[in-house]
Amino acid sequence: MATNGEAQPAKHQEVGHKSLLQSDALYQYILETSVYPREPESMKELREVTAKHPWNLMTTSADEGQFLNLLLKLINAKNTMEIGVYTGYSLLSTALALPEDGKILALDINRENYEIGLPIIEKAGVAHKIDFREGPALPLLDQMVDDVNFHGSFDFIFVDADKDNYLNYHKRLIDLVKVGGVIGYDNTLWNGSLVAPADAPLRKYVRYYRDFVLELNKALAVDSRVEICQLPVGDGITLCRRLAANGESQPAKHQEVGHKSLLQSDALYQYILETSVYPREPEPMKELREVTAKHPWNLMTTSADEGQFLNLLLKLINAKNTMEIGVYTGYSLLSTALALPEDGKILALDINRENYEIGLPIIEKAGVAHKIDFREGPALPLLDQMVDDVTFHGTFDFIFVDADKDNYLNYHKRLIDLVKIGGVIGYDNTLWNGSLVAPPDAPLRKYVRYYRDFVLELNKALAIDPRVEICQLPVGDGITLCRRIS
Numbered sequence: 001m002a003t004n005g006e007a008q009p010a011k012h013q014e015v016g017h018k019s020l021l022q023s024d025a026l027y028q029y030i031l032e033t034s035v036y037p038r039e040p041e042s043m044k045e046l047r048e049v050t051a052k053h054p055w056n057l058m059t060t061s062a063d064e065g066q067f068l069n070l071l072l073k074l075i076n077a078k079n080t081m082e083i084g085v086y087t088g089y090s091l092l093s094t095a096l097a098l099p100e101d102g103k104i105l106a107l108d109i110n111r112e113n114y115e116i117g118l119p120i121i122e123k124a125g126v127a128h129k130i131d132f133r134e135g136p137a138l139p140l141l142d143q144m145v146d147d148v149n150f151h152g153s154f155d156f157i158f159v160d161a162d163k164d165n166y167l168n169y170h171k172r173l174i175d176l177v178k179v180g181g182v183i184g185y186d187n188t189l190w191n192g193s194l195v196a197p198a199d200a201p202l203r204k205y206v207r208y209y210r211d212f213v214l215e216l217n218k219a220l221a222v223d224s225r226v227e228i229c230q231l232p233v234g235d236g237i238t239l240c241r242r243l244a245a246n247g248e249s250q251p252a253k254h255q256e257v258g259h260k261s262l263l264q265s266d267a268l269y270q271y272i273l274e275t276s277v278y279p280r281e282p283e284p285m286k287e288l289r290e291v292t293a294k295h296p297w298n299l300m301t302t303s304a305d306e307g308q309f310l311n312l313l314l315k316l317i318n319a320k321n322t323m324e325i326g327v328y329t330g331y332s333l334l335s336t337a338l339a340l341p342e343d344g345k346i347l348a349l350d351i352n353r354e355n356y357e358i359g360l361p362i363i364e365k366a367g368v369a370h371k372i373d374f375r376e377g378p379a380l381p382l383l384d385q386m387v388d389d390v391t392f393h394g395t396f397d398f399i400f401v402d403a404d405k406d407n408y409l410n411y412h413k414r415l416i417d418l419v420k421i422g423g424v425i426g427y428d429n430t431l432w433n434g435s436l437v438a439p440p441d442a443p444l445r446k447y448v449r450y451y452r453d454f455v456l457e458l459n460k461a462l463a464i465d466p467r468v469e470i471c472q473l474p475v476g477d478g479i480t481l482c483r484r485i486s
């Protein structure tokens, strides 16, 4: 998007995907609020053309397209690969995110479908970034693996093809993606069917591929060459960040605490926690989570899946100078501190030092307390001071906001000056337990109802704010990422 960041308000019909979320209304809310109003015209056109195709269930969903686009910009991807193109929705989303000299090696056994989208991709002026090859991916990957020049050459690889080959792809792609680069596997929550009872009536192809997806998830969870993060976006996407040869991971099993999930079933949420999150949760985060679980306000804590996501995101964007508003006992703070380099910094603001001190000994033991500058007091006056001092302008790579929801818009007004262009503000709880789409007369707890209006207002405001690109993810209680563009 240009610095004048154009948004294209428009309303469309949902197509295809069945959502992983607790209600279709919640999924629709994300689409209507954060996705469709900002969907580039070309992507909208391709989505609508694809909706008329008989296999339209295969298309990448619009929310996932938006996420991919933002992710690619955040990691400054240039050389990418896509396995499984279909009519090209994720391909176009990728091509629009890459710089002018960016490249996508696009593989599919079917050129005919690609040609449905091609005229739209050409009109969007990004076809020159695409090198489409018709044919099965595996032999081509083998050729590339045999040529060391291709090793470690891809910044990003998106896999959305034959699920029964994902593990075969993974074996090859791990050599082709660079250290610090990302492989994204699509459909890793397989419509939620992974947690369906053994005798549940499933369509034949769903049941057939389910075992492969289960196997893939198990394998990725214990693969020490990557860090992972499984997001309930689209039909589930697992991001694998390639580690250097000595990549550290900490297998262990724990109990879930606290958060009510936004997903279609608690079992699906539990599946993500047990498969992708807990086995890799660093020991100090586990300890802090367990200590926090005994605290009377433990519902306030950042969930473990969101902690993992933040940690991966901060590494992907090479964040160094960060801020957090709303610390509580410090779970997201610790997750941030562990992701930053040794000389990284977190300005951590909370009105309550007592809760921070519950987590502090664990943060100290983890050897990351030196990165944290904790200030007790309301955030707003301090932000005002910083905004008045231009030396703070554009200095933060990342800011996480997880405090008083009735002040989020006040924070946003200030933070937009403090985050650098290309940097990210993350607002937490933007799906507010799903209550945003509850009928007006639904019985809601008093504080949920009170803050709901502020969250609705925030979402509306972010959706049309031309200074940022956004992406609202149903992770934890909903997090909206805002990438500053002007």
Ligand SMILES: C[S@@+](CC[C@H](N)C(=O)[O-])C[C@H]1O[C@@H](n2cnc3c(N)ncnc32)[C@H](O)[C@@H]1O
Binding pocket: 300, 301, 302, 325, 326, 327, 328, 329, 330, 331, 332, 333, 349, 350, 351, 352, 355, 377, 378, 379, 380, 402, 403, 404, 407
């Ligand atoms: C949801 S909790 C934060 C959870 C934390 N991110 C974690 O990982 O556990 C919200 C926190 O915001 C703090 N808070 C509320 N109003 C605030 C304000 N005006 N300025 C700074 N912090 C505030 C509260 O004291 C509380 O600790």
